[in-house]
Amino acid sequence: MGNCKFVDELNRLRKSSSDSIDGTDTFDDFKKYMHVSRSAEKDLIEILYKIADSGRKSLVMLCGSAGDGKSHLLSYLKNDLRLLDNYVVYNDATESSAPSKTAIETLSEALQGFSDENLEKPGKNFILAINLGVLSNFVESSYGDSFKQLRQYVINSNILTNQLNEKGYEENSAFQHISFSDYHMYNLTAHGVKPEYLEHLLEKVFRKEFENPFYNVYNNNCKKCFLSQKCPVKHNFEFLANEKNRKYVANALVEVTIKDKEILTTREILNYIYDIIVAQNFNCEKIAQSLTNEVSFLKEYISDITPSLMYEYIDKSVLLNRLKKYDPLLIRSEQADEDAISYYVSSDVLNEVISVLDKEVYSKVLCQQSAIEKINSDKVLKAQLFNILERLKKIKSDTIHDDAYMSFLKMLYYFNTGTTKKYGELYDLVEKAVIQWCGKEDQDNICFNNCHEGIALYEHIEFEPYLDASLSTKKNEELRIFLPFITVKYESKKTGEIISLDIDYSLYELIYKLTAGYIQTAEDRNNHADFISFIHKILRTGSADKEVFLVTDDNRKAIVEKTKFGVYKFKVVR
Template sequence: MNRCKFIEKFNKLRKSSSNSIDNIQIFDGFRKYMHVIRATEMDLKKILSAVNLSGKKTLVLLCGSAGDGKSHLLSYLKNSDTDHLLDGYSVFNDATESNAPDKTAVETLCKRLEDFNDDNIGKPGSNAIIAINLGVLSNFIESEWALNFSFLRKYVKSSNIMTSEVTNTTYVDNSNFQHISFSDYHMFSMDKGKITPDYIEALFEKIASNDEKNEFYAAYTDDCSVCPLGSQCPIRMNYKFLTDAKVRHYIALMLVKVILKDKEILTTRELLNYIYDIVVAPGFDYAKFYKSSATPSLFLKEFLNCIMPSLLFDNVDISAIMNKTRKYDPLLNRNEAEDDIAIEYYVSDDVTKTVKSIVDESAYSSILCDPSYADIINEDKTVKSKLFNVLIRIRDLMNDNGYEEMFLKYISDLYNYNIGKTPKLASLYSDIEDAVMRWCGNEDDDNICIDDSHKNFAIYEDIKFDPFLDNIPSPSSSEKIEKFLPYVVAEFKNGNDAPIHIDIDYSLYELIEKLKAGYVQTAEDRNNHADFISFISKILKTGSSNESITILSETGQKAKLEKTKFGTYKFEVVK
């Protein structure tokens, strides 16, 4: 037996699978089962309902990036949605799809949208909906082909579709154009200052649930039960491990870290492929593995390499997502307590009790707690070392510890910003002020250093940090939000109309917190945070240097140079 029907089912999740690309004419049972209702779908359906009631010829733009679910949603609405909202629509699954290979993507799009150019927009016709990547849309509206699409171009510009701002996704009255952008939505929501990875967990649940329509679970219970390798198969055990809700939640929270901390774009297609990668070991060969089971030491080594705790963190360059998640390996959480655990394990002559205490309730207990493997585990240094890594990971995967304090603080400020709770952002603005002072250096009166290039003295100025709060999002009527910026925008007045703003992602937030606590920035910080340096440069221009400066000598003497009302300067030694 060289084929594994169970793995064949999982192949449907791979990016290379034909199942990863939706055809708007087909929505089979597998796609229907895997469908998860998202806020994107609900908002789009509201717009479509309003369009259908208006009687106005309308083009609906379904925008986003490759693999985020645009095609899947179109296919679902066209073939399976009971409301039949797309009846009578011209539906284009791919803006660049063409039967004329000699045409460019922009030319193809121009033809697709012909009924909505300036010459035809006022003429009767049917509604249309098109799935379009933001890059293609940007190229189109900036091209010469868009000269005859001035109304569409104006709509795209005014709707901020091409910006990082969260766009309005309600129906626009009396407009021939409507849109939904997948880039405004996330795989998680925020509720009362906490992260809920609902979409990620919903997809995990689809794959792991005991449901008669679930092809994966059916193969697990039927095909695997008659497989000669079934009781020893790491792939089957990986799936069983995934049926543990605590494990799924741990992985989902880790993926949220990858999105917010590492700014990795995680699409539905990438997520499904990731699930395949953490269940099916790369290059897994049924026959080879079956053969290894005849040699216990070889089998254990192969087994430990193929189980999920190893697949999650040991594989390099399998995918961009897996490269990022390796940073969150529980083995990297070094502290005195963890070091003591490692020392006790490695000096012990018999670790079977330790192994049993950690993995007894896991999917891997039948192998790792099998007495027949005890001698190998205790005596084979390679096996013992690899098993330690697995044990620490299983321990954490099955016992969710949530997020670390710094990340929780960031999420709280991110939530308060996006939900419009201005008073709760006061401490963040204070932290930014402290961070700027620490970065530049300050003296007793909290004046900020603007020039320390001189040998015997440094020059300081007074800066009044004046927050500009007018652009903070309006207060939300709901405590749960699903559309939000993944960073905080902080702004300060500069004396003119345009405020000085800084986008605070997690990396910069962490730096600000460290600076506030006394951390001294490094050359690497300066290289990684050019945006913060630019912000500081603009803030310094709002200071008092045109009117007054403080001069501090290396011996501690202090003097002030002030401009008088008569345009002359007054010099005074104050210390």
Template structure:
């Protein structure tokens, strides 16, 4: 390759000698004349494409430009996406070098050198019949005998960075007195590495060339830090800990029970991964005085002999709270248990002990009903349910999440207590600059954080996901760490876009269930006139700089798009990547644009969920009317208050009068402006004149979204009816309370005629035309 014995892209010499020669000249000029080197790269691309036309026996269009050739071969399927983008990178940089005498950037030449290798390997694999081993790519280096100016050497070292050559904090200059402030986060190096027994940031950098990358990898599920243990709480977890209301409520319970002489059983009920272990570990580390007298069972079904099943294990754990022992028990126990296991336990007939009192307590708590159960207590038992302590809150302006927002701030805030921020600063000292660092800086934008939190809340509402702190932190690592970890100065413009946070956010659906769900709420999927307007501008205007600066409100975003400021001639794949990145960046950074393309049905659903929990009668009444309209349109209606009872495929339609009588007796209004305990669905109630005989309809977002489309004229199909089976069953029940025994309306759609069949005052049937 660049060693002097083997020429750059020597494996092309037999099948495309002209391209191989241009490649060698390009490499030879990199350190002497970067601008000429870039132009040679463009010549190389021309020669590669000319040979493709020759090999494929395609006539080269008359007076065709490099752009025309790339576009033609791309659209005909001869060039795949990554090669087309590599060719575009060379073409655009070559144009700039040819038309701008001041353009002489060695970093661009380095980028093109790598793109040429990529194109050369592709060309060899497609068009060569030989079978030789292609050497791996090597960064070009100055020849030992050449007299390279000191300035060029300095530029090269700046480009490669000390991180690529190895290095750690121990190589940096030492402070003379230990009191001056280091560059990282306004904290002295003495504080950073000598504070207590465990420093904030470990100074040893083993097998990594980036402190920030190392710290971010600790957030991943595969990290040792991901293992939750109720008895261990590391300093790293201590830093990432965010107080939640269930923790504060549990602390109040423990404080109230601290001086009790009698026994006490605290049930922490939830599901897998909701944070029970983390909460217990936090209390053990920080509030030990509250739990000293308690025995803690975390997942008690796995705590004892493997010969015992779950129910037998729980019997042993809870034997002192059985009917036989509870009056004399002085045991204090905290039991973290999944709701399904608890339900099975209290409904099982046990051999040795009876648990009638425990069963009555759980049933009275309403844990398995539609009631909101955060905390319930009696003399012996306390119950806290993770299920109704949500990870987000409802407000009149929309949902927010103190929990997820706080976790993001823990990762991104520029504070001296933040190991991630300190790692960023240390990497900057080492001249490290990869897409991990660029993505991290982008995530420090507060509005970007808000948008990401809103997207996560969307997946919870729309997909009914449960996202624990651990899953969320793993997600943060996934959107910050790309597959390509080399310095950004060595990456092409398209590689930068591909590795940018907005594309990692929506293009990595196979990485996790969160990212899979987020791909469905990608702003690119939104039908919006504002997006259409932007498409028209990008396709018709030559000056993209004005468009980019008009929409972008973040400096990192502008730097990512800067190479495209005056380059409107992008071929198919390249244009698509630019456009997709542009939309996603704008959505994450531009508040006005984001509000213009938001999902209106989602927004209305969250507003109504808030108003139902607040007990706002005007809003509740409006929602009842909206759903009533959906019910009539689902079945079809010939006129007001009448609903069809047979299928539309028949020659005539029968309908009955239906009076829906709503009630709000079941609602329990909240006085809080910010609501953190609520049911995540909207529960409607109707009666047939007898308020004690209610029919309930539970509306989640998927059902509401479907009913919104029905109101707009959509006709539900068989799959819709299967997906909304509970709604269909509800309609069947309310249809039974209609007035078909007193009156039927017969409608002949083809003849536009309607007749009424009803009983007169003497009980006889009357048939009249409407």
């Protein structure tokens, strides 16, 4: 890539770049420029100031997963803000200090000042970046026996559970923590998601300011390049300099975290940004050679622009593979079919191309008269361009047409804000989904057994929602700390048992489809054992121990009732 200074500069975004490695000893100008403040950072800084005011020796834990930004944050706090001058900084709890020692043993030695024996003795503050798995192994190990108070803090703070901890600084405690798993790449509002962090990160790369190192190289070199008017990399950069186009990318990344539980790290996101700007085999010389044949050049150009790079490459990265499932081309609708027919039967696609590409940077190449002539006459080129046009329509649209997704976001907000009055709609969906899954007969009785040949057994279910009084009501318009799933609870009138179900997006989508009449498949049964278990528990709350309805294949019906004397009565209804 040495023949293109701009691509060399963009290469700093890649995971393989030395710039992606964070250490606590330095925080260079590039990292300083790329730094984007996050909610976890703000909360941690507040804790550090309160520790300074308290004068108490403290252990601060930054908990999370690999690559989520713990090292970067430590480096920023230490070198840029100078907030860790009075702290011992322990950055990697997965490494051992000696070949003969395990990481857990090394960690135990490092934390001796906070063992039960030494907790009240004077000493230096300590800040520790630690993965949740390592923390769990440590407090449960034999070394953890010397840290019983730390173990109790971990338990009381729900650090290793899926419950939220919103306490912040805990007075009179030697232990404090921030868990990155409590925070997300987006905030949640009553109207959907607000991906502020992602948008700010994208803005850092594409901002038209000379303090932006990428824009600096672009401005100084791309205009002089002999490929300037034909370069897909330059045009991709200009395409994503448009805030609206970046917003689409940010929302697409949020969608994959919610739908597929993809854990996004800043490192992965920056690598993804590179992947949608620079094609895998991009080469200036190759582009220059293709200019001798306009059809070859156009095919190469279309495959190398962002709307193609986002969806057409497989096995380049896990993130690109995930996003490929949400290619706008996979959304079928009557309008989409009509657009496709109209485009492919047209002998001249100029108007269709201009209507979509007008004002987009790619029009400099694709709306030229000679390009349109080649597109009209080459079937492969015409099909390639159709894909681009359909994706650009979605990118330029402000509307999300996924009803299940939007409904889930709304319910997720109601759940996390404790908006009880809105729960009725959610519980109604769950109950309808259970009935659809099991099947019902005309008296609204639910099937609980259809294993007998020619006969299905039904019972009456009274769903009794249980609203947890401990749920706090939040008046926030925007949530930055929240659970990424919804929990519904029902109470058995028979036993008082509380039957709960955690609903992530995948299960919510199934529930949403069931309420619309969808019939579950074997794959659904394999993927949602939690829902099946929940249904079985709900069925145990029904009337089967007192009254059972039998329905035959030819629709004859009978009732078996248990009398007060413990005997059963059989009655044919029809």
